Amino acid sequence: MKITIIGAGGRMGSWFARYFYMRGHSIYLNDKDAHALQALASSLLNHGVGEESKRVTLLHRSILNADNGGGGVESIIDAINNSNIVMLSLPMDVIPKAVDEVARYMHRGSVLVEIASLKHDVHKALRDVVERYGIKPLSLHPLFGPGADVNATNRFVLIPVIDGRDEEGIAREILPNAKLVIVEDADEHDRIMAIVLGMVYAMNIAFADMLECKDIPLCKELAGSTFTLQSLIFEGILNDDPRLFSSLLMNRHVKHYLKRFIASNEHLLSCIDADDKATLERIYSNVRYKIAGCSDIEGSYRLMYRILREINSKSAL
Missing domain, CATH: 3.40.50.720 (NAD(P)-binding Rossmann-like Domain)
Known part of the structure; x- marks a missing residue:
């Protein structure tokens, strides 16, 4: 052809x-x-x-x-x-x-x-x-x-x-x-992309923007599993074209989910300000119960460590 x-x-x-x-x-x-x-x-x-x-x-x-x-x-x-x-x-x-x-x-x-x-x-x-x-x-x-x-x-x-x-x-x-x-359906595709691309990019760019360069080396040295994987994600994303980032966030469905995400973070912040540990724990438990009902969170935990072992073995070479 x-x-x-x-x-x-x-x-x-x-x-x-x-x-x-x-x-x-x-x-x-x-x-x-x-x-x-x-x-x-x-x-x-x-x-x-x-x-x-x-x-x-x-x-x-x-x-x-x-x-x-x-x-x-x-x-x-x-x-x-x-x-x-x-x-x-x-x-x-x-x-x-x-x-x-x-x-x-x-x-x-x-x-x-x-x-x-x-x-x-x-x-x-x-x-x-x-x-x-x-x-x-x-x-x-x-x-x-x-x-x-x-x-x-x-x-x-x-x-x-x-x-x-x-x-x-x-x-x-x-x-x-x-x-x-x-x-x-094209619109349903775009709605899901707002979650799996738009929001993932938004969260990771915001997280990376929060970091100070002087802190990153020590963060990586002291990092456990979560930051190690998170840093791989945001550093990987930063290899993309800025136009891709702006286009993904201009998806008309992103605003809805970003507002919900900001509201969830504001709720967490209000609990921290009020020293309300009970509500923080209840939020965590509710989310865990919800996600465990539709995903294998224990399997994901095991997979996370398999990925980390592979990363660490390659880093040692």
């Missing part, structure tokens, strides 16, 4: 470039960052010889700025028109516009894939271009980051746009080793 990846110079775009290249597809890599594209191409071709180089084509010009003049736009349009699949790996706030800009150059029956973490706005754009241009949509959300092994069984959320069965078939064809989790 011929696959164009727009935003290939980014971290997730590079992941998909490696994924498709390793499976023998011809890939057109587009990004406004020429240095990132060249570095990606070099890494892809590092182990290839002869004909391998013909499967990678670099397209430096941004299709989204095609009206700004300059050369190179025609080759991008040709690549899009000749591709079986066009994938958008772009910041969430530009994807709805990109859907329309790209779809107009695709041939009927080709597949437009987007991998945004939030789906409300992009689904509207996808439904519109399907009707206008006769293309096939595929709305995916990778449940992993760019550090994931391209050969692993990675999980994706599939959020159907028009025909769920057809779109699932397309996903299984182009991602044969993936595990698909199907969520039928």
